[in-house]
Amino acid sequence: MSYWVFDHIEVDDYLAFDKPKRDVVTFATAIGWQKLPYFITAWSDEPEASIRARLIGVLAATQAGDTVLHQVPSYNGYQYDEIVLDEMTQRGLINVAIVHDLESIRLGEKVLEPELTLLRQFKAIIVHNQRMKAWLEQHQVMVPIIVLDVFDYRSSVPAPTQQFARKLHYAGSLAPEKAPFLQS
Template identity: 25%
Template sequence: MRTHITNIYGQSPSSTAMIAQNMVTEVAKSIGFNEIGIYSYPIHTDTPQEIRKRIDGMLAGVSNHDIVVVQLPSWNGIEFDELLINKLLGYSDIKIVVLIHDVVPLMFENNYYLMQRTIDLYNKAESIIVPSDEMLKTLKHAGLVVNSIAVQHVWDHVTNFDPKQPIFEPLINFAGSAVRFPFVQNWHSQTKLQVFSRSTISSLNEQVSYRGWLPDDDLLRQLTSGFGLVWSENIDNQSERAYSQRNISYKLSTYLAAGLPVIVNKGISNQSFITENNLGMIASSLSEIDQLIAHTTEEQYQDMANHVRQVGYLIRQGYFTKKVLIDTIHQLLTC
C-alpha cells in the first residue's frame, strides 16, 4: 500500500491555485506521499481517448489497495476530473480522498449549473477534506453523502523564513489583484494601503501605493509592519463575499506566516479561529479601519503579534496540512 497526492503544474508562477496545491504536495511528500503530477493544458484539444492515455501515464505509479488524495479542482475542467476519478475507481480496493481547494460552481455564478456534477464527483470518494465547516454544510445541503470528513480550517504557508517582531503603524498590506478586488481602486481610508499586485490601477486616494507582484520570500520580507488585509467584495459573476464565508484564504496564511496581525471582513469562514487566537481584528466595512487602528494601542498590537508568531510557526512548518492528512489516513484505515 502506498499513498499518493495529485499536484498541478503549468499555470502562472503567481497562480494562487497552483501555489497552494504545490505547497500541500510538498507537505504530503514530507510524510511519505508520492506525487502525481498534472499539467494544466486545454483538454478540449484532445479526444477523450487521448485524455485517458494522459491519465494512464500520470497514474503509472498507482497500484491496487493504494490511497490517492486528489486535489480538486485540477483546473483542467470537470470533464478531466471525472475521467481521473473514474480511472482510479478501476483499481481494486483503491481509497480515494478528495481534498477541496475551491468549488468552481460556488466561485462563479455562471458555472453553478455544474454543481450537481461536482457533488456527484465528490460522492465517488471514500473521504473528503473540506476547507471549512460552512463549506461542509453547503455541500451536504447540495447532496454530499460522504461520511468520512476532515476540515482544513486554515492553509499552511511553508517557508524557512523567520519573521522579526512587526512594527505597529497605521498601514494596511494587501496581496491580491487590483482588478479582482476593486476596493483597492476606491480606497477612502486615511490609513495607508500597500498593494502587492501585478495590476496597477490609478486610485483617487494618494494613500495607496503599488509594490508590484513579488516572489514569495521577497513578499514575506516586505510584510514587516501594520496589518494584513483579507477582504472580499462581490463583483460581476463572482459572489466573493458569500464565497469567503465558505472557503479559506491563502493570503491570510501569507500574512500570518510573515508575522502580521490581520484585519478581515466579518463573516469570513475562519473568523472564530482569528478571534479565539487573538490574531487580529474583524471589520464589517472598510470604513471602520481607521477607527479600529486608532483605538489599538502598541501593547495590544504586540500582544496580537505574539499570538501570530505562535500560530505562524505552525503555518510555516506545514502542521495544519500534516494534521488533516494524517487524520484522514488514520480514519480511512481504522474505521
C-alpha cells in the same frame, strides 16, 4: 499500501492559483507520499481516449489499495476529473479529495451539478473549514468530510512579532463626511 498525491505541472509556476496545490504536495511528500505528476491542459474538448492514455502513464506505479489524493479543482475540467475517478476506481485505488476551492460558489449554478456529482464519488473529502463542510452536506455530499480548520500557505518567511501600539493606520478619505468616526 502506498500514498500518492496529484502534482500538477504548470509552465507558469509563479502563478498564485497553484500555490495551495504545491504546498499540499510539499507537505505530503515530506511525510512519505509520492507524486503523481499531471499537466493542466487547455484542450477543453480532449477526446476521452487521449485522457485515458495520459492517465495510464500517470497512474502506472499505483496498485490496488493505494490512497490517491486528488486536488480539486484540477483545472482540467469535469470530464477529466470524472475519467480520473473512473480510472482510479477501476484500479482499486482509494480516492480522496482535498478541496481548495468550490467552483460552484465562485462561478454559480452552471457548474453546481457537475461539481457536486464529482465530489460525491470520492471516498472522503478534506475541506478548509466547518462552513465548507456544512455547505457540501447541505448539497447532499454525504461522503466522510474531514475539516482542516486551517487556511494558510507555507512560507519560508518567519511571522513578525506583533507589538501593540495605540496607533491607527487608516486607508481612505479623511473628509469629515466620509470618515466621521475619525472626528473627536
